[in-house]
Amino acid sequence: xxxxxxxxxxxxxxxxxSFVIASMGAALLFxxxxxxxxxxxxxxxxxxxxxxxxxxxxxxxxxxxxxxxxFSFTKGQFxxxxxxxxxxxxxxxxxxxxxxxxAELVVVLKLSSAKTRSLLVRLSIAAVAMxxxxxPGEISAADSSARTLWAVASTIPFLYxxxxxxxxxxxxxxxxxxxxxKLVDSLRYIIVxxxxxxxxxxxxxxxxxxxxxxxxxxxxxxxxxxxxxKPLFGLLVLGIALAKSREDGYVEAGTSEHHAMGTPEVVGS
Amino acid sequence: xxxxxxxxxxxxxxxxxSFVIASMGAALLFxxxxxxxxxxxxxxxxxxxxxxxxxxxxxxxxxxxxxxxxFSFTKGQFxxxxxxxxxxxxxxxxxxxxxxxxAELVVVLKLSSAKTRSLLVRLSIAAVAMxxxxxPGEISAADSSARTLWAVASTIPFLYxxxxxxxxxxxxxxxxxxxxxKLVDSLRYIIVxxxxxxxxxxxxxxxxxxxxxxxxxxxxxxxxxxxxxKPLFGLLVLGIALAKSREDGYVEAGTSEHHAMGTPEVVGS
Numbered sequence: 001x002x003x004x005x006x007x008x009x010x011x012x013x014x015x016x017x018s019f020v021i022a023s024m025g026a027a028l029l030f031x032x033x034x035x036x037x038x039x040x041x042x043x044x045x046x047x048x049x050x051x052x053x054x055x056x057x058x059x060x061x062x063x064x065x066x067x068x069x070x071f072s073f074t075k076g077q078f079x080x081x082x083x084x085x086x087x088x089x090x091x092x093x094x095x096x097x098x099x100x101x102x103a104e105l106v107v108v109l110k111l112s113s114a115k116t117r118s119l120l121v122r123l124s125i126a127a128v129a130m131x132x133x134x135x136p137g138e139i140s141a142a143d144s145s146a147r148t149l150w151a152v153a154s155t156i157p158f159l160y161x162x163x164x165x166x167x168x169x170x171x172x173x174x175x176x177x178x179x180x181x182k183l184v185d186s187l188r189y190i191i192v193x194x195x196x197x198x199x200x201x202x203x204x205x206x207x208x209x210x211x212x213x214x215x216x217x218x219x220x221x222x223x224x225x226x227x228x229x230k231p232l233f234g235l236l237v238l239g240i241a242l243a244k245s246r247e248d249g250y251v252e253a254g255t256s257e258h259h260a261m262g263t264p265e266v267v268g269s
Numbered sequence: 270x271x272x273x274x275x276x277x278x279x280x281x282x283x284x285x286x287s288f289v290i291a292s293m294g295a296a297l298l299f300x301x302x303x304x305x306x307x308x309x310x311x312x313x314x315x316x317x318x319x320x321x322x323x324x325x326x327x328x329x330x331x332x333x334x335x336x337x338x339x340f341s342f343t344k345g346q347f348x349x350x351x352x353x354x355x356x357x358x359x360x361x362x363x364x365x366x367x368x369x370x371x372a373e374l375v376v377v378l379k380l381s382s383a384k385t386r387s388l389l390v391r392l393s394i395a396a397v398a399m400x401x402x403x404x405p406g407e408i409s410a411a412d413s414s415a416r417t418l419w420a421v422a423s424t425i426p427f428l429y430x431x432x433x434x435x436x437x438x439x440x441x442x443x444x445x446x447x448x449x450x451k452l453v454d455s456l457r458y459i460i461v462x463x464x465x466x467x468x469x470x471x472x473x474x475x476x477x478x479x480x481x482x483x484x485x486x487x488x489x490x491x492x493x494x495x496x497x498x499k500p501l502f503g504l505l506v507l508g509i510a511l512a513k514s515r516e517d518g519y520v521e522a523g524t525s526e527h528h529a530m531g532t533p534e535v536v537g538s
Contacts, residue, residue, distance in 0.1 A: 038522040041521075044303075058290070082342075089284070252523075
């Protein structure tokens with residue numbers, strides 16, 4: 001059955017996708033430009049944030065194109081009768097970006113290398129399992145029990161990730177400074193809140209009878225979730241990296257002291 | 270005969286190609302961003318990794334476009350009746366990237382310059398021969414004996430490459446540290462395993478009767494093989510370059526000591 005959207009419904013999704021493209025592009029540029037403000041030993045987390053928004057930028061350009069190709073404009077309505085809209089891009093995106101997002105959080109804390117490796121391996125496997133188990137449900141029919149079953153299966157690794165972040169990682173936070181601890185707390189709550197948006201968006205086709213409304217709401221929520229979970233998350237990780245750089249006494253090369261009695265302290269560059 | 274793919278079959282290949290584009294792009298960005306973490310004397314291998322993923326990024330954008338143009342969406346199915354899908358991109362890609370991949374491994378070891386030159390020349394010739402001999406078979410009919418004959422011819426230089434890497438190179442590894450030796454071992458096994466994916470993918474049209482399934486499985490396997498053989502291989506080469514940088518006492522410019530008694534150790538760059 002071809003989905004029929006009003007001009008406003010179609011444009012709301014269209015403009016949401018474009019908003020995400022602009023946000024990811026701006027975040028990519030920003031993370032590249034502020035790179036030198038972070039001490040070299042804390043830059044890896046920023047590098048991962050940069051990759052995440054770059055990968056998401058690419059996928060939203062594709063999603064935007066796929067949305068465009070899926071509809072034709074006839075008699076004031078947008079009718080989905082072109083190539084099928086490809087929901088797969090999101091899952092390919094998450095397959096790459098979710099392990100990287102979790103790695104950002106782990107890497108920026110600078111735990112022991114054994115602890116870091118163990119956390120990275122377990123969180124990556126759980127993230128890949130969560131996304132791989134979600135996909136079969138996403139492409140199932142709206143009212144099918146398959147949709148619900150895969151959703152439940154996908155929730156198990158999600159709960160494991162939350163357990164690792166809140167219980168296991170909590171114990172490793174004792175050696176961090178107050179500023180860093182507060183930022184890590186915010187990061188963990190962003191994960192709970194924004195990652196909580198996705199399951200709601202996922203279940204919408206089963207909850208709302210009007211499939212046009214369900215599709216519009218789902219795409220807008222996924223878009224919003226991605227902006228919170230990627231650029232905003234990256235900004236908080238940057239905040240941690242900057243706090244840790246300051247604690248290590250890092251000064252960006254070439255920085256002149258503001259109140260250095262007239263003689264700028266020039267560091268060779 | 271026109272190939273007919275279901276929506277899911279078509280999308281699986283489509284999304285695999287898109288996944289490779291995102292992976293190559295992310296790897297390109299990553300290799301550029303971490304460049305300064307490697308000592309200048311060990312950067313050439315990283316430079317080669319950067320070229321490899323850049324070349325592959327370009328070719329997968331072309332392959333993706335070629336796949337798109339080859340099919341039309343009619344009555345819920347994808348029918349291959351457009352421009353022929355161009356398998357040649359892969360071979361042009363491999364012609365450039367396989368000698369570079371082998372060069373990554375040789376260059377990062379920092380053997381004597383006579384040994385390095387000799388290995389580079391012989392491995393490059395063998396790599397080019399392997400790919401040039403494979404191509405006539407790839408474009409032969411699925412059930413032809415030509416396909417098998419060229420496959421056998423292409424295997425001879427492949428075996429020579431394995432001989433050089435495992436027997437000849439093995440003797441040169443004695444002077445390397447334990448960490449480096451372990452990483453080189455992993456690299457050689459990645460070559461055996463991932464390069465082993467290609468011949469299987471190559472033979473699929475002769476092994477599977479359903480040519481739609483054979484085409485889908487072949488493209489997915491080639492894509493997976495390329496992600497393992499290029500970005501993952503590059504990450505291990507980076508690991509060797511980083512281990513060697515550390516062994517040489519290299520510290521990235523600007524790195525501040527954690528416990529430097531409040532005085533930042535600013536290193537000019």
